[in-house]
Amino acid sequence: MDQIGRSVRREEDRRLTTGRGRYVSDIVEGNMVQLAFVRSSRAHARITGLDFTKAQSMPGVVGIFGPKDMGEAIKPLSFGPPPESAMEPTMPCPLADGVVRHVGEPVAVVVADNRYIAEAAADACEVEYETLPAVADVQEARKNQVLVYPERGTNVAAVVTRKTGDGEAALKRAAHIVQETFTIPRVVGHPMEPRAVVASFDPVTGRLTVEAATQGAHTVKMGLAAVLDLAPEKIRVVVPDVGGGFGVKNRIYSEDAVAAWLAIRLGRPVKWAGDRLEEFLATNQGRDQVHTASLGVDEEGRIVALADHFLQNVGAYTPEPLIVPAQTATCLPGPYRLPNFEATVEVVFTHTPACAPYRGAGQPEATFVMERLLDRAADAVGIGRDEIRRRNLVRPEDMPYENGIIGRDRQPVTFREGDFPGTLETVVEALRVGTSPDDGKLRGTGIIDFMEVSGGVLFEICRLELGRDGVVSLFTGTSSQGQGHRTSWAQIAADRLQVPMDQVRVVEADTDTVPMGLGTFASRSTITAGNAIVQAVAPFLDKCREEVAALWEASPEDVLWEDGFFRLAGVADRAMDLRTLAVSRPLDAPLVEASAQFMDANTSFGMGCHGVRVAVDPETFQISIEDYVICHDAGVRVNPLLAEGQVFGGTVQGLGTAWYEALRFDAQGQPLNTSFMDYLVPGSAEMPDFRLVKRDFPSSSNPEGLKGLGEGGTTAAGAAFASAVEDALRPFGVKITSLPVTPASIFAQVKGGVRP
Amino acid sequence: MGPVVINGQTTLNAAQEIVWKVLQDPDALKNAIPGCDELTEIEPDTYKATLKLGVAAVRGTYVARVQVADQVAPSQYRLRINGSGGTGFVDVDGTVRLTATGSDTTAVEYEFDVNVGGTIAGVGQRMLSGVAKFMMGEFVKSMEKQIPK
Numbered sequence: 001m002d003q004i005g006r007s008v009r010r011e012e013d014r015r016l017t018t019g020r021g022r023y024v025s026d027i028v029e030g031n032m033v034q035l036a037f038v039r040s041s042r043a044h045a046r047i048t049g050l051d052f053t054k055a056q057s058m059p060g061v062v063g064i065f066g067p068k069d070m071g072e073a074i075k076p077l078s079f080g081p082p083p084e085s086a087m088e089p090t091m092p093c094p095l096a097d098g099v100v101r102h103v104g105e106p107v108a109v110v111v112a113d114n115r116y117i118a119e120a121a122a123d124a125c126e127v128e129y130e131t132l133p134a135v136a137d138v139q140e141a142r143k144n145q146v147l148v149y150p151e152r153g154t155n156v157a158a159v160v161t162r163k164t165g166d167g168e169a170a171l172k173r174a175a176h177i178v179q180e181t182f183t184i185p186r187v188v189g190h191p192m193e194p195r196a197v198v199a200s201f202d203p204v205t206g207r208l209t210v211e212a213a214t215q216g217a218h219t220v221k222m223g224l225a226a227v228l229d230l231a232p233e234k235i236r237v238v239v240p241d242v243g244g245g246f247g248v249k250n251r252i253y254s255e256d257a258v259a260a261w262l263a264i265r266l267g268r269p270v271k272w273a274g275d276r277l278e279e280f281l282a283t284n285q286g287r288d289q290v291h292t293a294s295l296g297v298d299e300e301g302r303i304v305a306l307a308d309h310f311l312q313n314v315g316a317y318t319p320e321p322l323i324v325p326a327q328t329a330t331c332l333p334g335p336y337r338l339p340n341f342e343a344t345v346e347v348v349f350t351h352t353p354a355c356a357p358y359r360g361a362g363q364p365e366a367t368f369v370m371e372r373l374l375d376r377a378a379d380a381v382g383i384g385r386d387e388i389r390r391r392n393l394v395r396p397e398d399m400p401y402e403n404g405i406i407g408r409d410r411q412p413v414t415f416r417e418g419d420f421p422g423t424l425e426t427v428v429e430a431l432r433v434g435t436s437p438d439d440g441k442l443r444g445t446g447i448i449d450f451m452e453v454s455g456g457v458l459f460e461i462c463r464l465e466l467g468r469d470g471v472v473s474l475f476t477g478t479s480s481q482g483q484g485h486r487t488s489w490a491q492i493a494a495d496r497l498q499v500p501m502d503q504v505r506v507v508e509a510d511t512d513t514v515p516m517g518l519g520t521f522a523s524r525s526t527i528t529a530g531n532a533i534v535q536a537v538a539p540f541l542d543k544c545r546e547e548v549a550a551l552w553e554a555s556p557e558d559v560l561w562e563d564g565f566f567r568l569a570g571v572a573d574r575a576m577d578l579r580t581l582a583v584s585r586p587l588d589a590p591l592v593e594a595s596a597q598f599m600d601a602n603t604s605f606g607m608g609c610h611g612v613r614v615a616v617d618p619e620t621f622q623i624s625i626e627d628y629v630i631c632h633d634a635g636v637r638v639n640p641l642l643a644e645g646q647v648f649g650g651t652v653q654g655l656g657t658a659w660y661e662a663l664r665f666d667a668q669g670q671p672l673n674t675s676f677m678d679y680l681v682p683g684s685a686e687m688p689d690f691r692l693v694k695r696d697f698p699s700s701s702n703p704e705g706l707k708g709l710g711e712g713g714t715t716a717a718g719a720a721f722a723s724a725v726e727d728a729l730r731p732f733g734v735k736i737t738s739l740p741v742t743p744a745s746i747f748a749q750v751k752g753g754v755r756p
Numbered sequence: 757m758g759p760v761v762i763n764g765q766t767t768l769n770a771a772q773e774i775v776w777k778v779l780q781d782p783d784a785l786k787n788a789i790p791g792c793d794e795l796t797e798i799e800p801d802t803y804k805a806t807l808k809l810g811v812a813a814v815r816g817t818y819v820a821r822v823q824v825a826d827q828v829a830p831s832q833y834r835l836r837i838n839g840s841g842g843t844g845f846v847d848v849d850g851t852v853r854l855t856a857t858g859s860d861t862t863a864v865e866y867e868f869d870v871n872v873g874g875t876i877a878g879v880g881q882r883m884l885s886g887v888a889k890f891m892m893g894e895f896v897k898s899m900e901k902q903i904p905k
Contacts, residue, residue, distance in 0.1 A: 041840070041844045041845050041873045041874030041875075042845075042873060043873075103873065103874065103877075103878075122842065123816070123841070123842020123843065124842060125842075126819075126840075127840075277875065277878070277879075280878065281878070666877070668871065668873065670872070670873045670874075670877040670878070671877070671878050672877060672878060672881040673878065673881065673882075674875075674878030674879055675878070675879045677879070677882075678879075678881070678882055
């Protein structure tokens with residue numbers, strides 16, 4: 001039976017929704033101790049003294065450790081794969097080595113019988129700081145008056161450029177030029193489960209076992225091997241259930257290294273389970289760009305050129321230094337025919353937590369800038385906002401369309417399939433604009449296009465193994481943080497093996513089961529692991545055929561595989577399924593297994609369109625969403641139900657950035673709203689019933705036609721929401737150039753004198 | 757956003773010389789500083805204090821260095837408080853000015869820059885200005901009570 005394309009309910013759900021998940025916090029080992037970190041209260045300071053005397057004597061405290069105690073392990077963490085050649089990452093040490101560079105940086109660690117005692121003792125540790133000048137704002141930092149790394153002489157860590165055609169110079173040929181400064185604020189990823197890790201060391205085997213809430217098991221393994229100076233084979237990293245990742249759990253963190261080091265040092269299992277405040281202070285954050293961009297169009301609104309100079313606040317450390325700014329620069333042209341383009345980004349250090357990939361990773365920023373400019377250009381030319389898009393989208397007859405930029409797969413960005421104008425029309429037609437109730441509210445619509453870049457990042461391995469009970473175990477290096485991989489990977493394997501889904505057992509993210517894996521990020525897992533699974537099936541069945549041939553004393557060439565059965569050519573009554581094969585084999589025979597590695601050499605591009613209709617109360621500027629239509633080319637949908645969940649979830653997260661979220665810092669680098677009282681995230685009550693219209697075009701970039709779709713929602717929502725609210729507020733002449741769009745931000749403009 | 761600035765003025769019913777004396781008396785200070793459990797002189801005009809403070813949901817104990825400097829008796833002095841604890845730090849720096857407005861009345865003017873960091877900044881920022889003003893009010897009220905009649 002075909003399994004790919006079925007909306008199967010998640011295998012994981014019953015367990016996870018009835019409290020039977022096993023997250024790091026649920027793990028209890030005998031003799032286990034727990035950690036709490038002493039974290040910097042300063043954004044920039046020299047640590048001049050650490051006094052643990054009072055804390056050390058508290059009952060239940062096992063030990064307190066500072067950087068000097070960790071000796072050789074105090075060195076910058078290593079990121080591990082994937083390699084980033086354009087710029088060396090600047091990584092923190094497991095505990096700050098003399099200087100702290102953002103509030104929340106770990107300074108010391110308390111080991112105690114439980115977290116309660118550990119936290120109380122951490123509060124009692126005395127840290128002496130020599131406060132140094134700090135800078136948190138990217139434009140301030142660009143002035144180089146306060147330096148994050150004085151030895152560099154500048155806060156500009158790197159400059160990235162992208163150019164096609166005549167670049168910025170072509171602007172002068174445009175009939176209309178619209179220019180604007182756009183700001184996308186710092187946001188926090190906030191997976192439901194904060195980061196967490198349990199490390200245990202077996203002194204007999206000399207092996208370290210780490211269970212971590214991470215997106216990349218092998219990444220953490222390689223990172224630990226480097227910082228602890230251990231042979232990689234001495235480390236096993238296993239990923240239990242994880243409650244959300246969104247990019248921010250995709251690297252080794254200081255706490256992982258400290259927990260592992262302590263497990264070896266103390267010979268006891270060590271747990272650190274971070275809390276929400278630590279998630280605000282010490283986990284990678286996202287966005288934080290300031291753009292000055294110009295779009296030139298001709299008399300009819302056709303794009304002549306796009307030029308953008310922008311700043312990327314990367315924070316104090318750069319675990320993945322250029323991924324986000326480079327992706328923004330690459331994605332700015334969107335799904336449009338754009339003959340001349342130039343973008344320059346300066347990547348700037350500040351005394352804030354690392355700003356790194358977070359769901360969308362540069363794409364929401366690019367989409368916000370380009371789509372806002374198109375809205376402006378439409379107004380300048382005097383045509384509809386949908387019409388300007390119609391006139392500029394890449395058309396089917398243009399494909400394959402190369403926009404002249406080199407993408408993250410080091411290949412020219414090429415749109416090979418799709419009907420972009422058709423997708424736009426679908427959403428234009430579906431969005432309910434009809435008559436409005438006479439309730440005094442202002443209504444507006446926003447319809448924007450976007451591209452979802454997915455995959456194109458190296459490889460995954462899949463290993464299939466036939467168990468004695470006939471269950472096929474599937475091992476791969478990706479990891480699930482709620483995506484339902486155990487269901488969709490089983491669907492893919494079951495489809496090709498022609499067995500029921502429950503005959504496939506998915507084991508992800510255990511470094512002992514596959515030699516290498518990159519993990520789950522960049523909307524790559526379904527593409528990369530999915531193709532690897534399919535490609536492992538043929539060699540696996542070949543091995544099985546040999547086994548069947550041996551049992552039947554036949555030649556493997558005469559054993560056929562049809563409809564889930566091995567058959568002997570020309571002999572009608574000879575048939576055997578995988579279960580029968582498994583139980584028929586001699587007990588001393590080696591396991592039947594086969595592996596395949598799929599190298600995802602080409603990025604897949606899925607085009608989509610979001611249409612939203614909002615109502616704004618002209619008295620309070622309270623915004624409500626009345627309709628939301630999404631069309632998102634997902635290529636081949638392995639499980640349409642889960643695909644829909646990814647699109648809706650991504651859109652909700654994008655609406656968070658659009659509507660509520662911004663982490664604010666004061667001039668001294670103090671984050672000012674580090675709780676959910678002051679940092680709002682979207683809740684179900686304000687979310688609309690999203691309506692999905694489907695137009696899917698299988699990817700021509702990988703054999704199975706798969707595309708990623710985890711990030712398109714966050715990519716599109718900000719631009720769509722801003723466009724709709726601005727449209728509704730035309731009577732007030734409000735211009736939306738920054739996110740989030742809040743009643744307060746609108747009020748600030750109206751109060752400034754643009755009342756109708 | 758810069759430091760929170762707390763300023764204000766009040767009139768105390770006592771002669772300027774008396775107000776000056778009370779404002780610098782360690783015992784009076786200890787009684788008047790909200791949450792102050794302990795105040796010991798560690799060197800002339802410099803004290804070590806233990807403060808128990810709560811801002812929003814963040815309650816903590818702070819060990820503070822309180823310094824009185826640049827005295828121009830009986831009309832002006834600078835007060836610096838650098839407190840730190842497990843939930844962050846509070847740095848206060850400002851000037852207090854006394855002006856005789858009558859034989860038995862003295863105007864007290866104050867202006868302080870308050871910088872906070874750590875958890876109290878991140879969780880309590882919204883409340884900070886209000887809390888600081890409230891505490892200043894408590895301080896003044898308490899000082900008034902301690903003026904010898």
